[in-house]
Amino acid sequence: xxxxxxxxxxxxxxxxxxxxxxxxxxxxxxxxxxxxxxxxxxxxxxxxxxxxxxxxxxxxxxxxxxxxxxxxxxxxxxxxxxxxxxxxxxxxxxxxxxxxxxxxxxxxxxxxxxxxxxxxxxxxxxxxxxxxxxxxxxxxxxxxxxxxxxxxxxxxxxxxxxxxxxxxxxxxxxxxxxxxxxxxxxxxxxxxxxxxxxxxxxx
Amino acid sequence: xxxxxxxxxxxxxxxxxxxxxxxxxxxxxxxxxxxxxxxxxxxxxxxxxxxxxxxxxxxxxxxxxxxxxxxxxxxxxxxxxxxxxxxxxxxxxxxxxxxxxxxxxxxxxxxxxxxxxxxxxxxxxxxxxxxxxxxxxxxxxxxxxxxxxxxxxxxxxxxxxxxxxxxxxxxxxxxxxxxxxxxxxxxxxxxxxxxxxxxxxxxxxxxxxxxxxxxxxxxxxxxxxxxxxxxxxxxxxxxxxxxxxxxxxxxxxxxxxxxxxxx
Numbered sequence: 001x002x003x004x005x006x007x008x009x010x011x012x013x014x015x016x017x018x019x020x021x022x023x024x025x026x027x028x029x030x031x032x033x034x035x036x037x038x039x040x041x042x043x044x045x046x047x048x049x050x051x052x053x054x055x056x057x058x059x060x061x062x063x064x065x066x067x068x069x070x071x072x073x074x075x076x077x078x079x080x081x082x083x084x085x086x087x088x089x090x091x092x093x094x095x096x097x098x099x100x101x102x103x104x105x106x107x108x109x110x111x112x113x114x115x116x117x118x119x120x121x122x123x124x125x126x127x128x129x130x131x132x133x134x135x136x137x138x139x140x141x142x143x144x145x146x147x148x149x150x151x152x153x154x155x156x157x158x159x160x161x162x163x164x165x166x167x168x169x170x171x172x173x174x175x176x177x178x179x180x181x182x183x184x185x186x187x188x189x190x191x192x193x194x195x196x197x198x199x200x201x202x203x
Numbered sequence: 204x205x206x207x208x209x210x211x212x213x214x215x216x217x218x219x220x221x222x223x224x225x226x227x228x229x230x231x232x233x234x235x236x237x238x239x240x241x242x243x244x245x246x247x248x249x250x251x252x253x254x255x256x257x258x259x260x261x262x263x264x265x266x267x268x269x270x271x272x273x274x275x276x277x278x279x280x281x282x283x284x285x286x287x288x289x290x291x292x293x294x295x296x297x298x299x300x301x302x303x304x305x306x307x308x309x310x311x312x313x314x315x316x317x318x319x320x321x322x323x324x325x326x327x328x329x330x331x332x333x334x335x336x337x338x339x340x341x342x343x344x345x346x347x348x349x350x351x352x353x354x355x356x357x358x359x360x361x362x363x364x365x366x367x368x369x370x371x372x373x374x375x376x377x378x379x380x381x382x383x384x385x386x387x388x389x390x391x392x393x394x395x396x397x398x399x400x401x402x403x404x405x406x407x408x409x410x411x412x413x414x415x416x417x418x419x420x421x422x423x424x425x426x427x428x429x430x431x432x433x434x435x436x437x438x439x440x441x442x443x444x445x446x447x448x449x450x451x452x453x454x455x456x457x458x459x460x461x462x463x464x465x466x
Contacts, residue, residue: 061216071209078216085220089227096231167328 005134006142008202013146015194019117020154021187023124026117030155031180033108040159041152043108048148050112051121053090054083055144058122059137079122087113121147158187238290239267245286247279249354251375266291277301277374300392302369303357303378305349307386308399308460309342310364313415327383335384337363338412341402343386352381369464390464394448396432396441400460403436417460426455 019025026047033043058079066072091109094102102109112118125140161183170179243263250258254275256265265271266287273291274284280300320329320336326348334340345363357371358378367378369392379387386401398417402409406418419437426432431445432452439461441452453461 065212065216069208069212071212074209074213078213081213081217081220085224088224092224092227092231095233099233167323167325169323 004202006139008198009139009142010146010149011201012198013143014150014153015191016196016198017147018150018154018191019120019147020151021191023120024188025120026115026151027184029108029111029115029117030158031177031184034155034159034162037156037159037163039108040155043111044148044152044155046108046112047115047117047151048145050083050087050090050109050115051118051144051148051151052141054079054086054118055122055125055140057086058082059125059140062126075123075126076119079119083118083122084113117147117151154187154191158184161187236264236267239263241290242266242287245279245283245290246276247283249278249373249375251278251354251377253277253374253376277376280373301374301389302372302392303367303374303376303387304390304397304399304464305343305358305365305367305382305386306388306397306399306401307341307343307384308364308415309337309339309413310345310362312362314338314342314363314413327381330383339402339409339416340412341384341386341404342413342416343384348381348383349378349387352377391443393443393464395443395446395464396448396450396452396461397464398439398441398461400438400458403438405437409437415458415460417458420457422455422457423452423461426451 013019016022020027020030029043029047034040061078061082062072062075066074066078087109091102094109121144125135125143128143129135129140162180165179165183174182239260240263243260246259246263248259252258254262254271254277256262256271262271262276266273269291273287273293276283276287315338316336317338318332318336320332322329322332324346326335326344326346329336329344329346335342335344337344343364345360345365347358347360347365349365350358350360354375354377355371355373357368357373358365359368360366365386367387374389376389379385379389384401390397400413400415400417402413402416404412406420409416409418417438419434419439421434421439423432423439424434428449428451429445429447431442431447433440433442439452439456441461448463450463453463
């Protein structure tokens with residue numbers, strides 16, 4: 001297994017294939033909990049953990065249960081089921097064994113149950129696997145982890161932007177959500193600048 | 204019959220997940236503190252932190268463990284304290300009613316602006332510009348950060364000066380944290396003299412910037428028969444524990460900066 005490939009996948013998931021800023025998944029938490037830096041950070045950490053664990057479970061289920069039975073079309077509903085159950089299980093385990101972490105993640109963990117970025121990661125890694133045979137289980141996990149870190153980067157960056165926005169003299173008709181969406185689009189456009197950088201770095 | 208296989212697979216995964224969750228919730232059950240939950244019910248749920256704990260749940264947990272006293276919750280007031288004491292099985296607790304007070308009377312008539320400020324309408328933002336816009340570097344700038352922070356609408360800003368309505372104030376201390384000048388503090392809600400100035404400059408300098416600010420002359424200190432008034436850093440201070448509200452210091456003050464708190 002080539003480490004270089006894994007690093008490339010990891011960096012690509014953060015910079016060029018950022019799930020928020022490039023694929024526009026997970027916009028709800030992106031706009032909802034990015035008001036403060038610490039809540040944004042907590043939410044992103046929870047998302048990262050759930051993304052990796054969800055991919056770790058859904059990948060074998062898809063490959064060894066759904067595909068042999070010709071049931072690829074059940075992907076969405078089965079993945080939602082698995083992710084929801086996983087998040088609940090994770091919450092119970094954290095509550096029992098890591099109360100400080102449980103308190104820190106707080107409300108964000110149950111919120112992730114219906115997060116489309118998590119579902120998106122689990123489904124898109126399978127799409128990649130279908131397109132490229134060398135993209136296996138480990139690559140999928142690295143991609144999921146990178147997607148989570150990319151989520152964190154986007155959230156933390158945007159929380160910084162929003163904290164600056166708080167102190168800006170925004171025209172009345174743009175106050176609130178409109179200016180937030182404009183700022184989000186500008187951050188997304190700035191991420192376009194990373195296009196091709198990963199291939200260039202590792203070639 | 205082909206439809207049976209997907210149904211069975213999805214149902215099987217669902218059943219498996221359900222069984223795992225059910226087992227996990229029994230095996231890894233966390234014992235709940237029932238007393239803390241009962242206390243949490245009677246707390247107002249404002250999560251303001253006036254009690255000194257991290258929100259209502261933190262206070263409830265501390266109460267049930269006996270680490271905190273009942274009656275620290277000022278938004279809940281007397282009713283809440285009684286309910287908590289009942290749940291804990293301790294006797295009645297006295298709740299000292301208190302109110303926030305802005306220690307400044309520097310309205311537009313008394314102070315002047317030292318700049319033509321055209322920036323963001325916020326006290327905390329304008330303090331970055333040469334320490335604020337008013338001539339008095341200690342005084343209220345009247346842009347209402349405290350009023351915006353107050354969840355109960357108890358603070359109004361009028362004529363460049365914030366004032367607290369004691370009837371509406373629930374003592375949550377949001378305004379204390381919001382004021383960049385630290386002008387707001389809590390005083391017990393009783394008849395007493397309060398110094399409505401926080402200027403620590405020497406008298407001559409205070410005279411220059413404010414028509415009403417405390418010059419630290421000490422007349423109030425001499426007038427007080429109970430030793431409740433002291434002058435520190437050229438600014439008078441009243442000890443609420445010693446003040447009986449006789450009003451002698453109010454009469455003696457040449458700057459009329461000491462007032463009696465109406466109850």
